[in-house]
Amino acid sequence: MIRTTPRAANTRPARFIGSALLALGIAMAPAAHAQDDEKIITSHGVSSFGELKYPEGFEHWEYVNPDAPKGGEMSTWAFGTFDSLTPFILKGNAAAMSAVFYDSLLTGNLDEPDSMYGLVAESVEYPESREWITFHMRPEAMFRDGTPVTADDVVFSFETLRDKGRPAFRVQFQDITSAEAIDEHTVKFTFNPEGPLRELLMTAGGLPIFSKAYYENRDFAESSLEPPMGSGPFELLSVDPGRSVAYKRRDDYWAKDLPVNVGENNFDVLRVEYFADYTTAFEAFKAGAYTYREEYQSRIWATGYNFPAIADGHVVVETLPDGRPAGTQGFFFNLRRDKFQDARVREAIGMAFNFEWANESLFYGLYERTDSFWENSDTLQATGTPSEAELELLEPIREFIPETVFTEEAFSPAQSSPDDLADRRALRAAGRLLTDAGWEVADDGFRYKDGQRLTIEVLNDSPSFDRIVNPYIDNLKRLGIEATANRVDAAEAQEREKNFEYDIVTQRFAMSQTPGDELRSVFGSETAEVPGSANVAGLANEGVDQLIRAIADAESRDELVTAVHALDRVLRAMHIWVPQWYKGVHSVAYRDVYERPYEDTPPPYGLGEMSIWWWNEDRATELRAAGAL
Template identity: 50%
Template sequence: MALTARSTLAAALVAGLAALPARADEGATVTRHGISAFGALKYPEGFAHFDYVNPDAPKGGTMSFRGTGASRTFDSLNPFILAGEPAQGLERIYDTLMVRAHDEPDAVYGLLAESVTYPPDRSWVVYRLRAGARFADGDPVEAEDVVFTLETLQAQGAPAYRIRLKDVAGVTALSPSEVRVEFAEGAATRDLIADVGQVPILPAHYYDTVAFDRSTLTPPLGSGPYVVQEVDAGRSITYCRNPDYWAAELPVNVGKNNFDCYRYEYFADNTGAFEAFKTGAYLFHEEFTSALWATNYGFPAIERGWILREVIGDDRPSGAQGFWMNLRRPQFADPRVREAIAMMFNFEWSNRTLFYGLYQRTDSFWENSGMQAEGLPQGDELALLEEFRDALPDSVFTAPAVTPRVLSPERNLDRRALREAGALLDAAGWTTDDRGLRRNAAGETLRVEFVSDSPAFERIVLPYIENLTRLGVDAVQTQVDAAQMQQRQEEFDYDVTIARFVLPLSPSIELRTLFGSESAEAPGSNNLAGIADPVVDALIERVLAAPDRATLETRVRALDRVLRAKHLWVPNWYKGSHWIAYWDVFGKPAEKPPYDRGTDYWWWDQAKYEALQAEGALR
């Protein structure tokens, strides 16, 4: 079969990948209690607990949050398929083979699995299950459950699971307590043992009589520390401790799972949720809106000290939030069009006028980290990019990594930006007609529809639309309800959508779901921009194959630089911290883990609760 130009380029790029080592001899193996992508583990075999927990934390009470999700409600307790909107917190009812340590960037330790055995090239792994591992109905967790889980998620799971497990070539139960996972020949295997190890394990016997591929409100069966206690469909869900939980005393669980119950309360809008929080309807609130953080926290419960307000740091990348342009749309085919549209968003004016100066501008997908591309490419990063020079724009090599223009904070419309953006559209063939509208040679108008389900974004989008209108773009905002928003994102039915992704400290397989060609047309995937580029695919595979952290960071910087040069989004803003408020009824460790918000290690303080009750603060 003849190769197209695109497939020829893809084949050449794949052929240029660094050669992977030959698959290791079966006898050259190591058995360990955990695994890290690079180097040694912090915690030795037989460790007592993670350093960031209080091993003597008391048990009791209820932690309650506002429920979140694309639809601000839920209609399913099946989080593994695309159908339905799953309830928040379902991960609490499932155990995984391994769990992450939040004071190491990429280490995992055994939970269901007491050990992993693997060769130096990590081309396969044997997970050895712990004796005594049980599902909530008392049945043992066995190798056949792992086989069922991985094979079922590969075949019927949501796109994120199918892509995550694409390099699993085979799963075999060697015995009731040992399962071997083979990885595909030529796969980048550095992270696969940990990635597979963090997949929730499902009970095969449960699905003998329950359809896996159907959404349901019937509480499912897991092996985790909590079970579904109460469901008020679309309004709230409560998980309570399984008193017979098999792994309560394991080192990875010491100081964790301290609350008797977790409850998630759902609200139709932000205003209703915040008013409910002020009355104690739920106890922990994270704020995501700068105007509210700056102006709405002077109510009596704050003034009396009943509710505490904190800013807590976060050492992870600060999140890729922006207006994502749908490159599947023909009006966005030319990168000059995308650059012009991005240029008209005035962050400096928005930050001063709307955000109380609380944010900084995002320019990188790995903002606030060592993986952020800066300046001109140099050294190893330049050498890597040189391999793809013929398929990249010259600007990748001759200009600093793309950074949004700094515009005037004095007025929303920056006339210099207006002129530069206009010149870009003229060059791309979108010229103005006698009414000032941009049209192409076919007479089609340059239309851009922003789709959102968040009223809070209207104050940000409308000034942006005003600027685009002055440029001659037929820009509109469409406000939809949460269910419509979910459906439109799953079907890629938008010109521009708003989203935020928090990328991990050690980028891995999630890159394929965000930026890889295989996810570009997969309904429900997180590839919102529809990127399908063989250079990006090849760089992703290089990241997955990085042999050490220094190389990983170099390769991510190259990927970041190439993605930014595509002008596929309008980057928004970041703050590098969490804004939280909570009723003063909790205890918490002296230090939070550097790579997590840390609330899973808080506990209930009965004395504080009774003191607030005595003051009439909480019922």
């Protein structure tokens, strides 16, 4: 799950970890279920559909500079606080980028949405049915302390995450039936034949690998600031809890010359500075406290980037295209609360948010309204009425989903007046929905049903977000709702979100171009009551579960797109959120000490700023001489 507040990027697109809890599973078993005549595939990677882009023996990703120099520092910022270097457990708040300590069996890249290639694993074997997979591990893979990475470590990692990791991992692992170390460097995973087999190969491949020996005298479930034992490209350089964390590139990293790492991990140091709000973080950037910033505040982007370092050529400001879905950002309802059970109430509350006024008055016209859970994706975003192929998926679940899915076009919020926050037409329509749902306005001006007043608290942890939330609260009050904005510090917000202690909370999820079984973490019934899960809405709907399974079981990209369209239109019709806004570009600024392997067009699935960019020491010397670095 990615919050609306920015988090520092990972150094590479490995599938494990992530704020989104796209939890990766792994398991193995001694018995294969392939038929005697079933073809066994041997490969250097796995792909959801079709062929791998990069052939066996490839030298490097085509978007990197294989001769990029090593050195320098990339520093950025993160919001809130942290007190742990353990990102896989519910206890504590993990530091940004703390996944850099770990390798996985396979790793992804920035120009394929559905492929992974060997990292710790040199090759894989699996049957066409995908009911199991065997990883042949590289004997040269070593942990930071020089001990080898073994199959026993992989099995230990799976069992530890399943038993002691965030509760959502257990949900993700439910279709992994067993795990076995065949020998010291061969590990096999066996899956439930009825599970989402297309996804499970990469779920297994993306497992972060821990050192079994390291945890013999340590409790994995306890948060810690001790540098963990990983086999990844970085180790801890320094940590100041709640303030900053820095990671140092390992010169002795065992995999630095593998094709998947050539041209990657170019900085000696990755540093993250923490701040309590956007404005303070921006002022710190201007003062040189960190070197790279992606701007998420339209007001700052429109009015703030005119400081002397830009005029002097010491800071570069640019807009780069973003080829990914724009992200699912909105005010999410907590459906665990009785007052939000009626979709008419949720729709009415959504109508009180005047995006057009906010965009004109607050955002300088820089944003567009989000309506889809796959916004900015021409391929995956549902449009119009359901196709025949979609109806084949939707008809069997008709009893679980809104009838409007069949009778209306995919839901998009109605436009409000940009000139008047209190758009009377929109508020009147919202009021009628509340009345139809049984919430009547009493003499005191508030709405009641069965003697209970309609109250709503919007949870917020960012002072800079007040200017957005407070006008929304004003409109909700005009509807007779006792609405309040509760701004808390980041630590309290994180704890309340883990335990679902909110009415409405703002969240943003980064959706994949090849979504699959990880959608259960965000929308699946199994995760609705799992503490710390990404299912912030508490959605538990059998029809949605069946559509997620259809996505995970898709055997072609056409089938996948059809199932995603169906899920997108169902989620939109259910009004589980009030969609906010998006901007399908990266707005970035950085000290002019970096170079990169592309000019204006980054790889389709990320900028790669933390990994494939590199440091220009000559330019850094010039900036130091000018007092600008």
